[in-house]
Amino acid sequence: MxxxxxxxxxxxxxxxxxxxxxxxxxxxxxxxxxxxxxxxxxxxxxxxxxxxxxxxxxxxxxxxxxxxxxxxxxxxxxxxxxxxxxxxxxxxxxxxxxxxxxxxxxxxxxxxxxxxxxxxxxxxxFHADAREIAQALEVATQFWDAQNDGGVRKLTFGALHWHLFAQLYAHDFERFNAQYMALDACWKLAQKTVVGCPQGGISHAKRAGKLCELLAIPTPAWAIISLDNKDCPLSGRRNDLIHEAMYAGHPVGFAHPAEYRDMERELTCLVARIFLRLLGIQNEYTSSTCTTRQTIGFSFV
Known part of the structure; x- marks a missing residue:
């Protein structure tokens, strides 16, 4: 004890x-x-x-x-x-x-x-009452106990920690970049814990959509690859920021995206849903779309 x-x-x-x-x-x-x-x-x-x-x-x-x-x-x-x-x-x-x-x-x-x-x-x-929080902790305990690989536990805490820390930054490009790191951690966690998750080198453009598919979470439009493009809007924004120091088509800090203006906030909400589903929490919240601005209930299915 x-x-x-x-x-x-x-x-x-x-x-x-x-x-x-x-x-x-x-x-x-x-x-x-x-x-x-x-x-x-x-x-x-x-x-x-x-x-x-x-x-x-x-x-x-x-x-x-x-x-x-x-x-x-x-x-x-x-x-x-x-x-x-x-x-x-x-x-x-x-x-x-x-x-x-x-x-x-x-x-x-x-x-x-x-x-x-x-x-x-x-x-x-979302809003979770005391009973629902206790239920979620119980489900998470079962996940934690099932992980014999210490690396999985470390990765689980890392994804959770960075999802929360990412929201403390002042600028949207900082929050977007940090939240994408949390999404990447969730992808690696899925590869280690979710049956059917691709193990090879799958492109960034496909990862968010694949996680939504595997975990039965509604896929936001910015995570879908169009027929005439190799990137989805999410991975395109990430690539411009990481590889070219560009955000919304301009040097970082000089513009705000005109398309999918709420992507940073919605990405934060999507990472939360993905992480909780990876723990095994299946409820009203984890089955909901990340593109709404309303507060979602946390009742279990």
């Missing part, structure tokens, strides 16, 4: 499933109030402090730059039992519990970069 403190979650969430339990810390209310009353909280986010610098013969003032990282207090405790103990499992279940709450949660002592979401639902387009 192992326990680890994590946060930041501004709700007294508690639950249990076969692998363990989650509960708020005894001083949860004080910890939450400390952040919510702080000057760095704005809207749904907590922003990093400015770093002090020395100038004018030793006078100190705030500089217009961010620190390398900043910490938020732990608000909850994760308790894992039996074969599910260990740092690797702790990191995975904390991150997954965070995703299911639409947050990026991490163990005590880890640092946040850029801004940190502090309101439930900021990093997702």
């Amino acid at each position: 192992t326990s680890v403190r994590f946060g930041f979650l501004a709700e007294p969430s508690s639950m249990s499933w076969s692998a363990g339990s989650i509960a708020p810390l005894p001083k949860y209310e004080q910890l939450v109030a400390c952040i919510q009353d702080g000057e760095r909280l704005y809207g749904d986010w907590c922003y990093p402090p400015l770093l002090p610098v020395s100038r004018n013969g030793g006078e100190t003032q705030s500089a217009p730059e961010m620190p390398v990282g900043f910490a938020l207090p732990a608000t909850h405790e994760l308790l894992l039992t039996g074969a599910h103990t260990g740092e690797e499992a702790e990191n995975f279940f904390i991150a997954l519990f965070g995703m299911l709450n639409g947050l990026r949660l991490q163990r005590e002592g880890w640092q946040n970069f850029y801004r940190a979401p502090v309101r439930r639902g900021v990093l997702c387009d």
